Amino acid sequence: AQKVTQAQTEISVVEKEDVTLDCVYETRDTTYYLFWYKQPPSGELVFLIRRNSFDEQNEISGRYSWNFQKSTSSFNFTITASQVVDSAVYFCAVTGTASKLTFGTGTRLQVML
């Protein structure tokens, strides 16, 4: 069975601070995919990134970056110079050969002025 742990329930930062959201996953599949989704107050889940298990390169997209470490089963997400619009719930998820997404419990990020 797959499992995703997001130990941080809620994080509050002041605007322009950097913040890292942690994600630890468990899976028995040798091929799997990791995702991050953002859920703003409007409720719709917004796709941020997908990474497959064979690609351990870190990725940067603007203020967002992701650090995938297979050795520690972690897929952490960093927001640099946070902004109020980054306030949302962020979900990490994993899917394997069965194509079912398994989500973590989410981390609520609050960015204050």
Add this chain to the structure above:
Amino acid sequence: DVKVTQSSRYLVKRTGEKVFLECVQDMDHENMFWYRQDPGLGLRLIYFSYDVKMKEKGDIPEGYSVSREKKERFSLILESASTNQTSMYLCASSLEPNPDSLYGYTFGSGTRLTVV
């Protein structure tokens, strides 16, 4: 853009009622999923379907059933609604098997169901 449309944004039903939550996607995706989202529990998979008239139980199927008569439509049914089914329900679709699908899954906006 792929669109996943859930028919109701908010719904209030009485205990014991039969409830239908409808989900329609417009991009010919094979796979469709129903999740429920509860505070502190994240999103949990209720049922999913890889093809028309096909369904499989997810992690928490008790109290629910589904119907997929057409490829684009996936309905979640609460046979006899109970207060512990008060939740946010999210539908999703994906183009699988396609491991290179860039966006993974596309989600609807959700239906917030309250059972009183």
